[in-house]
Amino acid sequence: MNENRKCTLQVQSETGKLEAVLVHYPGAEVENMTPRHAQRALYSDILNLSIARKEYDQLLAVLKKTSDVYEVADLLEKVLEHEHLKEDLIRKICITEQATEYIDWLMYLPASSLTKVLIEGLPLQINTLTDFLREEYYALQPLYNYYFTRDPSAVIGNNALICKMANSVRVRESLIMDAIFKSDLFFTGNVVNSYDLSQNNPLIKMEGGDILVVRDDILLIGNGMRTSTQGIDLLTREFCKTGSGKKHVIVQQLPESPESFIHLDMVFTLLDTDKAMVYKPLIMNDSPYQTVHMQIDNGKVTKISSVNSILTILRKLGVDLTPIVCGGKSDDWDQEREQWHSGANFLALAPGKVISYARNIHTLEELDKHGFEVVKAANVINSQWDIASASNCVITLEGSELPRGGGGPRCMTMPLRRTIE
Template sequence: MNQDHIQVGLHSEIGKLQAVLLHTPGPEIEAMTPENAHDALYSDILNKSIVDNEYRFFAGTLSRCTRVYQVQELLAEVLENTSLAEELVRKSCAADGCDFLVDELLQLPPQELARTLIEGFTYRKGKDDPRYEAERYILKPLYNLFFTRDALSCVFDRALVNTMSFQVRVRESLIYRAIFENHFGASAFSAVQYDPEARTEGGDVQIVRPDLLCVGCGIRTNPAGIQSLMQAHRHLPRFSIIAQELPLAPESFIHLDMVFTFLGPHTCMAYEPLIRKTGIFSGKKTTLITYDNGQTSTREFPDILAALKSQGIDLEPVFCGGSDPWVQQREQWHSGANFFAFAPDHIIGYRRNTHTIEALNRAGFDVLAAEEVCAGREDPFAHKKCVVTFAASELPRGGGGARCMTCPISREAVEY
């Protein structure tokens, strides 16, 4: 297989984006009912026709600004290799407990097989075991695949294959490993190489600079996962992680990027209770773990901004929802802190969080409409600082925002 000339290279959250991996939501997002939506890690069911229009302007904006890859297209390419196809199908069926499907799936052409691995394999009455009838699917759809952030994280020059906390998302990591190893020629590693109990997810992993990560520790990424990330970088002379403890509930706090994201070299978006350590964040620890020439040390800080400042990163926060605590809660719930930087001080996020957008505007960010960017009537790079907004009523119901829906592959170097 021909490997892409784009190489994994991610050393910050804000450098100018050179390539990103997306997955346009497909029929898999409607392959659920109110009864099983919770099992799919959704709080509600989605309307695909509305999602299609919302996502079109999100992906369209990024395609105007960088090189965009699509998961299903790359997966189909990988599956053209019969040995890779057999390996992935066997692992996928084993994960869902349906090994008896392997031979049938391997008869499918690559594009159809890629579609089936994503959208699922439907129960056929009179042909398949009746125990699958109530669930409708034998091989389950990958309901969350459009959140490309979580299953794999490009960390520096390697691909971190994340060990997902919920079984329904395990197969996503299998697909990403196959794509990154075989299309991009990336060196892959996983936290479970160091501890079988380790769990990591990309929404918790934020790259500050080549020797420093911020990592959330909560319901998705556990302490063993953070310790494993420390071990995975012991080849560096010095390496640090700022570990931010997160609440285990409600669901809007599942990842660090739901309460904190980098916007530029001097600015971040934050949910104010995270910084003030009030309310649900009262007592939640912020810990700097440092490995330096064979010695490991830990140090507690009052908050994540103080920890970053100790490492020479001085950020001014823009608060999600503005200054009103009630509005902060409402807008955080719908991913109001979850912005994605496609260049320093050039970000994209949901338009619906109006108080957050107003706060960004007061902080010097010009507000652009994704529709205007996609039509070529606005150029984000003609602005010193900007936030591109896109309409979203259905996408937030999936439980994530712009950062959640991106897997950046490569960025230009940046200095703070």
Template structure:
């Protein structure tokens, strides 16, 4: 039973009807990438700005029809009006970037200008010999990954996880989201479940939202990947246990840990598995069901802290072992070639805005597989023209143009951070 509360945040499943969601519309920070720094900034290539803006605009238009969309920059500007929030955030970012001398200059900026500076960066001033000879371009680096909202924070139950990013180029994003959740008046919850953003100096402690799927109140799926470490997961399990005891929950809970291969296309669990309906998920079959399937370890945790670890045969059977049926829909269909190509371009990375209502990139063979599983397909443009169709009783996939967005390394789930969902 999901506890009702006055919390303004709450995510107890992957598919509950969406009420609030964070987005960050890509801006000038994306245009600051060059062929030289693209790889360092975690991109496969530099991307064409106008096309990603158009694709992201489709995503935002659809989500605005079914939920309240919170733009990160707007929320950041709101909290930077608070002197305490401004002071704490600047101290953390400037300490990490190694430029505390900028504090007085930045602190004096209006909230709108400071928001812009934190997102698009502050160029290095060449006013000393050291700075003149420095290979750095920025004192505060731009944040071109910011539109991948999923990774830097997440809501689990009525609490927040502030991520500790695997790459230092994304640390500031997590600090920004941590500050927004702490100070924004529309994001009241039960506080932090895990503040991993403070673990900056521990290379064995990283955790990102793309690796965490909330199946129900008593079950999480967590990817152990190049972005999320076993040490962080152990800490998360302990934090969950403490939070549940505080909330007087007396049932055991389970965590299914999926050990992902260290590959560019599998940086997070949601690149091979996303939930589309109450009993349906889009999966990358080779790593979920095939001979190369990822190892899966089930952790069962009792209220007294007793933990039992058991390896299960695969993710689908692991879900069944804890009472969850999930029929797989193959990303790319049944052809291994199409599976590889479409998974590489985030074909398994879908975002649910209600049970059986999902947003996907346009991947021909994945969409055919979804149609065979009972889904109807509609373009984002048609959804905007005929919004009542989004309330239909049949399973529906809304497609957005993602050929350019996917080159950044993520799909619709990567670009969204749900804040509030209805119970299922």
């Protein structure tokens, strides 16, 4: 990260060379839960933090080979060094989480200590019978999911969208992202706050894992348990306001179960300008889940219609993608197992250069058949293998613990800037 200049936000594709990215290194917040609270924390299991960090270190080291990497905790601490920004954020958090009695105490904390508290959680001070009987340990819950930085915000063009999260346990992530982007300390671009625009309408929800920027005039959005139709309508209205001419919003309905279908990027991600990773049963087979095409012309939605599939409508719009099947083509069992372990969730570092988990061997074999060289992250990190000079490749991370949180490399990264293809 260059300390001396601001990063200009710009994302107009999923695969343009990744120049700047936002991450959060998993810390004590991940372990500040019990199996009893795992479901509330949106986890299917609890993580071994020491192993998860070793796996995350690989992701971080690969990213630093190619991109400017910004870390949430570093940015938050710098924001909190400004007294007026600190007070504004603390008040918003404490009012939202009904912990206003802690405002004065939090204001006394130095920026470094406050950063830890806001991410790792604030234990409840037991001063009343009510608190004693609450069976609650925290006044401010730990941000268990924050290493999935993709969800609380998304960059679309030069706009930082602050997403209105589906679950209350993640709302503070969005408040922190809003404070970081609005601080004007690090980034140049517009901030679009969906909480403000929605006037806190509970029906409106959206998360970054459901938002794919296919092209500057095409958004692909998942409609499922984390992103509502009302949230998509709000996002479409904002998309209409940028630029002019014709634009397209393509919406893919998602099942509410299993939980591995949580976001669109768990069943569909772009690998190259002409290739996509797909979960075949949902994206290519007949299913009861609709694909909807919303056409926009000069700032207004002019037509909404059902279409055959994401691949079909993108082809009509000039984006002709060869589908590569998560789990391989031969076995439905392999497809289901590997999708569960984020086998369709890829992050592109550049066109045709992507990151995945090593555990999804059938998916990797399918990529190899389509001309992607499979390379271990360790070989990239120790400079035995050069990303810049390589052709199509998939860099594989060890992943036994990180996937337990419910996501892959795309979930753990929030692109701030990509080169325009």
